[in-house]
Amino acid sequence: MTTTALPAPTVLVADIPPISQDQINRFGALLGTHGKIHTDPEFARNTPLKGVIVQGMLVLAPIHEVMSRIFGPERWLANGRIETKIIAYTRPGEAGRITVEIERSDAAEASGSFTIAKANGDSVLVGTFRLGGAA
Amino acid sequence: MSVTTGHTYYDDLVEGHAFPPYQWTVTDADVAELEACVVVGPLRTPDGTAVPTAVPTAETATETAGRKPLSPFMLNTFKAMRVAISMPDGLLHARETLELHAPAYPGDRLSLTLRVKSKHIKNDKKFVLMEHEITRVDDQRPIMTVDRLIVWVK
Numbered sequence: 001m002t003t004t005a006l007p008a009p010t011v012l013v014a015d016i017p018p019i020s021q022d023q024i025n026r027f028g029a030l031l032g033t034h035g036k037i038h039t040d041p042e043f044a045r046n047t048p049l050k051g052v053i054v055q056g057m058l059v060l061a062p063i064h065e066v067m068s069r070i071f072g073p074e075r076w077l078a079n080g081r082i083e084t085k086i087i088a089y090t091r092p093g094e095a096g097r098i099t100v101e102i103e104r105s106d107a108a109e110a111s112g113s114f115t116i117a118k119a120n121g122d123s124v125l126v127g128t129f130r131l132g133g134a135a
Numbered sequence: 136m137s138v139t140t141g142h143t144y145y146d147d148l149v150e151g152h153a154f155p156p157y158q159w160t161v162t163d164a165d166v167a168e169l170e171a172c173v174v175v176g177p178l179r180t181p182d183g184t185a186v187p188t189a190v191p192t193a194e195t196a197t198e199t200a201g202r203k204p205l206s207p208f209m210l211n212t213f214k215a216m217r218v219a220i221s222m223p224d225g226l227l228h229a230r231e232t233l234e235l236h237a238p239a240y241p242g243d244r245l246s247l248t249l250r251v252k253s254k255h256i257k258n259d260k261k262f263v264l265m266e267h268e269i270t271r272v273d274d275q276r277p278i279m280t281v282d283r284l285i286v287w288v289k
Contacts, residue, residue, distance in 0.1 A: 012186060015176040027172040030165060032213035036224050047225070056228040061208035062175035069178050069186075077204055077238040085230045098175070 009103055009112075014066050016096035016116070019054050024092060027058045054090040059116055059125055066098055071110055071131055082114075084127030095119045100129075108133050142223035145254065145261040145287040153250040157215035158272065161205055163241050169209050204238035210269055210279055215247045225288035229262065232282040237271075239279075244272040252282065261287040 021041070028034030033055040036043040044052040067076045090096065096116050103112040109132060116125040178186045211233065216222060239245060252266040267281040 011181055012178050013181050014178050017174050017176070023172045026168055030168050030172070031208075031211070032215075032217045035222070035226070043224075056231070057208055057211060058172060060231070061169075061173040061206065064206045064208055065173075065175050066178060073204055073238070077207070077235050080235040081233065083230070083232045086228055099181070 009101060010105070012066075012070065012100045012102070014062065014098050016059075016062050016098065018093050018095045019058060019090065021052065021092045024052065024054055024058065027055060031057070033057060049089065052092055054092065054094075056086040056125065059086075059090050059096065060084060060127075062098055063114060063116075063127075063129075066100060066114075067129065067131075070100065070102070071105075075131055075133075079132035080129065081131070082127050082129045084125055086125050088122060088124040090118065090124050096124070141221050143220040144223065144289055145263065148220075148251045148254060148263055148287075150251055150254055153248055154215075154219035157218050157247045157249065158244065159212070159214070159247075160244050161209055161239070161241055166203075166205065166209065166241055169206060173206070173208065202240045204240060205243075207233055207235055207279055210239060210245065211267075211281055212247070215249045215267065216265065219249050223288045227286040228283065229286050230282075230284040234280045236277040236279060239269075239271060245278065246270050246272050261289070263287050 025034070025039050028039050037047060037049060037053060038055050039052070041052050044050075063082065064076075067080060071080075096118055098114060098116050100114045101112045102110065104110060109130065111128070111130040113126070113128045115123050117123045180186065246269070248268045250266045250268075252264040254261070254263050256262070263285050265283045265285060267283065268277070269279045269281070270277050
């Protein structure tokens with residue numbers, strides 16, 4: 001399967017609907033990220049974070065679908081790499097947006113950066129990506 | 136390990152130590168659960184122009200057997216850490232690097248080897264870098280490597 005050639009630089013975005021406490025709890029149970037700071041609002045209120053925060057990996061997880069749509073899942077899953085830094089918290093009920101900036105995209109390599117931000121534009125997670133050639 | 140709490144703290148973790156492999160299988164029900172949690176809208180340009188789906192999406196991609204590959208985030212489990220370490224409340228996730236090697240599929244038997252890659256203290260914060268090597272048991276094929284940097288509570 002081939003990947004559509006994309007002009008670079010290209011900026012693409014995708015919206016993330018608000019993440020509910022139920023989604024946080026289910027994600028935590030599924031993947032072991034069920035710490036009280038994510039799943040126990042009363043406990044979380046009495047911490048320095050003053051409330052529940054969404055798991056960083058639940059915020060980041062949509063990047064898989066976005067990378068698969070842009071580059072094709074075969075290439076992404078066989079040769080993809082992302083590095084990410086969590087720079088702020090996401091609270092339950094907050095929506096987000098992924099912005100992907102493709103700096104290079106050809107048959108040999110694709111690379112660029114991405115940001116996940118809240119609806120008000122504040123970044124919560126930043127990172128870079130790189131893909132090798134098609135598997 | 137703390138005698139009083141039973142939790143594993145920064146000083147208990149030894150650089151280079153690898154824990155016994157954690158093995159598990161992702162089921163179709165697990166995939167459905169993840170899909171209920173992880174939702175993302177259509178891809179578009181910043182001005183709102185829809186981007187044609189000229190490539191197969193993760194939702195539509197199939198192998199010849201009709202199987203859809205697993206999201207790396209389905210494999211990026213914290214359960215191996217929870218089995219290996221008595222994690223205290225208050226750990227914070229700082230950075231994550233995912234290196235993908237091959238797709239995995241529902242029903243694959245997977246093995247995760249967890250290792251304390253490094254530790255350091257910066258600005259009085261205690262950081263632990265945990266390496267996760269995930270392989271498919273049947274053919275020993277590497278699937279994914281994850282480096283997870285965690286701020287340890289104390």
